[in-house]
Structures are given as C-alpha cells and as structure tokens.
Amino acid sequence: MSDTETRTSVRESESETTTESTGECPECDGSVVHDEEHGETACENCGLIVDEDEIDLGPEWRAYDARDRAEKSRVGAPATKLIHDEGLSTNVGWQDRDGYGRTLSADQRRRAQRLRKWNERYRTQDSKDRNLRQALGEIDRMASALGLPKDIRETASVIYRRALDENLLPGRSIEGVATAALYGAARQAGTPRSLDELERVSRVGRRKLTRTYRYVCRELGLEVEPTKPEQYLPRLTSALELDEDVERRARSLLSTARREGLHSGRNPVGLAAAAVYASSLLTNHKVTQEAVGEAASVSEVTIRNRYTELLDVVED
DNA sequence: ATGGTTTTTACTGCGTC
DNA sequence: GACGCGGTAAAAACCAT
Numbered sequence: 001m002s003d004t005e006t007r008t009s010v011r012e013s014e015s016e017t018t019t020e021s022t023g024e025c026p027e028c029d030g031s032v033v034h035d036e037e038h039g040e041t042a043c044e045n046c047g048l049i050v051d052e053d054e055i056d057l058g059p060e061w062r063a064y065d066a067r068d069r070a071e072k073s074r075v076g077a078p079a080t081k082l083i084h085d086e087g088l089s090t091n092v093g094w095q096d097r098d099g100y101g102r103t104l105s106a107d108q109r110r111r112a113q114r115l116r117k118w119n120e121r122y123r124t125q126d127s128k129d130r131n132l133r134q135a136l137g138e139i140d141r142m143a144s145a146l147g148l149p150k151d152i153r154e155t156a157s158v159i160y161r162r163a164l165d166e167n168l169l170p171g172r173s174i175e176g177v178a179t180a181a182l183y184g185a186a187r188q189a190g191t192p193r194s195l196d197e198l199e200r201v202s203r204v205g206r207r208k209l210t211r212t213y214r215y216v217c218r219e220l221g222l223e224v225e226p227t228k229p230e231q232y233l234p235r236l237t238s239a240l241e242l243d244e245d246v247e248r249r250a251r252s253l254l255s256t257a258r259r260e261g262l263h264s265g266r267n268p269v270g271l272a273a274a275a276v277y278a279s280s281l282l283t284n285h286k287v288t289q290e291a292v293g294e295a296a297s298v299s300e301v302t303i304r305n306r307y308t309e310l311l312d313v314v315e316d
Numbered sequence: 317a318t319g320g321t322t323t324t325t326a327c328t329g330c331g332t333c
Numbered sequence: 334g335a336c337g338c339g340g341t342a343a344a345a346a347c348c349a350t
Contacts, residue, residue, distance in 0.1 A: 288336090302322085
C-alpha cells in the first residue's frame with residue numbers, strides 16, 4: 001500500500017460523510033446528494049428534498065458540558081468508588097511483557113519497575129493534593145463565615161494535614177475532618193465557636209462532626225482544654241451591644257460560680273449566656289432572656305436555670 | 317444498648333405596660 | 334392583649350459505661 005493511495009482513500013471517505021451521491025433527482029435530472037449534518041437527502045440542482053427522515057446514529061442525548069457528558073455517556077470503563085480515583089487513571093501492568101506479549105529484557109524490566117513506582121507515587125501525591133486543596137478551601141470558607149482569623153485557619157490546616165498524613169481520612173468525609181480541624185483550632189486558640197455555629201456553616205451534621213472531632217483528637221493526641229464559659233463573653237456582649245462593665249461583671253459572676261462548682265457537667269455556652277443575662281440585670285443594661293438565648297443559641301429555659309443557680313451562689 | 321444527666325420543646329399562669 | 338418571665342412535664346440529646 002503506497003502513501004498516495006491511503007491519503008486519497010481518506011479524502012474520499014471524509015467527503016462521503018458530508019455529501020453522498022445517492023442517485024438522480026426525479027424532477028430535474030440533477031444528482032441527489034445526502035447531507036448528514038442536516039439530515040437531508042436533496043437534489044443538488046433544484047433543491048428538492050427527497051428524504052429527510054434520517055436515522056441518527058449519534059447518541060440520543062445531548063451534553064452541554066463535560067460533566068454532563070460524563071454523566072450521560074454510557075461508554076467507558078466501569079468506575080469504582082473503591083479506588084480513590086475510581087479506577088480511571090493509568091496503570092503500568094505488572095506482567096513484564098510488552099504490548100505484544102513478549103517478555104521484556106532485564107533492562108526494560110527495570111525501566112518498567114521504575115515507571116510503576118513513580119506512577120504510583122504521583123497518583124497518590126495527586127489525590128492528596130486535590131484532597132488538601134479542597135479541604136483548605138472548605139476551611140477557609142467556614143473560617144471567614146465564622147469570622148475566625150488567619151492564624152486559626154493555619155492551625156486548622158496543620159491539623160488537617162496531620163490527619164491526612166496519618167491516613168485518618170479513609171472512611172471519613174473531607175468536609176467532616178475539615179470542620180473538625182477548624183473546630184479544634186478555634187478551641188485551641190481560646191476563641192471557640194460552638195457546635196451550633198460550626199454546624200451552621202458546615203455541610204456535615206452535628207453527630208458526624210462530634211464523632212470525627214473526637215476521633216481526630218484521639219488519633220492525633222490533640223490536647224484541647226475544655227472550653228471555658230468566659231471565652232464566649234466578648235462575643236456575646238458585642239453581639240448584644242452591651243458595655244464593657246456588663247462583660248466584667250459577668251466574668252466575676254462566672255469565677256464565683258466556678259468556685260461553687262457550677263461549671264461541671266453544664267454547657268459552657270449556657271453558663272456564659274446566663275452570666276450575661278444576670279450581669280445585664282445587675283448593671284442596669286437589661287436585655288431579654290430571649291435575646292441572649294438567640295445570641296448564644298441556647299434555650300431560655302437553660303438560661304433561667306443557670307441564672308437562678310448563679311444568683312443563689314452569689315447571694316451569700 | 318443502657319441509664320443517668322442535661323437541654324430543649326411546649327405549654328401554663330402571673331404581673332406589667 | 335402583648336410581652337417578659339418563672340415554672341413544669343415530657344421529649345430529645347448527650348455521655349460514660
């Protein structure tokens with residue numbers, strides 16, 4: 001087969017797909033031509049359409065972008081969730097054979113060995129990269145939604161990186177671990193955000209969050225002090241637009257409460273909310289229980305309970 | 317899973333503006 | 334009558350075992 005022959009045959013087949021002479025026009029003796037793109041068979045000369053009901057051999061669906069195509073297309077290798085890239089990446093075969101089934105020379109075998117190794121390395125590297133990128137994006141998003149400063153985001157990303165390195169991710173969602181990392185980082189920095197607040201900006205539910213948080217803490221040996229009610233005071237008072245002295249008074253209430261053992265077993269946020277409410281009464285800057293409860297996302301009943309206890313121990 | 321504890325939900329009555 | 338507050342019972346959530 002010569003070069004020129006193949007070239008001309010390709011040319012012909014190309015032209016045939018667009019216009020194909022299928023006979024003579026019944027009207028004018030011109031040649032009838034098939035136009036695949038428009039799905040018509042028409043006379044070249046007079047434009048008479050002989051046949052327009054063409055069988056379309058293309059896919060019956062339309063794809064508007066790559067993602068669409070991937071979803072609608074029914075061809076290609078089966079994807080599996082069991083492999084991190086769903087089995088869609090390159091693999092270097094383990095048999096030391098070439099494409100024709102011949103065994104490889106020692107030299108080629110070594111080369112294939114290296115290829116396998118590096119391919120594997122790059123593939124996991126890639127997935128970790130993508131994973132990290134997504135997680136850091138999530139952390140950033142949630143942190144800015146919660147108004148957390150940069151250094152906390154950095155702590156969170158360090159925690160996440162460690163979790164990734166220790167292989168804590170399999171079986172857990174990126175989002176979940178990212179949220180847990182941020183929660184822990186905020187607590188470590190002494191500016192904790194409550195679970196409610198985290199839940200509001202995260203895509204994972206409370207149960208999942210607390211579970212993965214505990215898990216990550218345990219596995220990484222994260223030392224996080226239990227949150228103190230005092231840590232919520234600044235944000236509560238500013239959210240309610242209360243003066244400095246309200247916060248100060250609340251702080252002193254909380255310290256005596258601690259001496260009396262009111263802290264144990266109670267939700268720190270509820271205690272803080274009660275302290276703010278009590279302090280607002282004592283300093284004549286009254287706010288309603290409802291408002292405090294709203295700001296702290298704690299029920300009024302809890303505020304009432306804590307605050308009566310608070311006043312009890314402060315009395316004497 | 318279970319039991320004990322805390323928190324929430326929902327409803328009530330009381331006093332005040 | 335609406336509002337803020339106190340109280341209660343039952344449900345729900347949480348935690349250690």
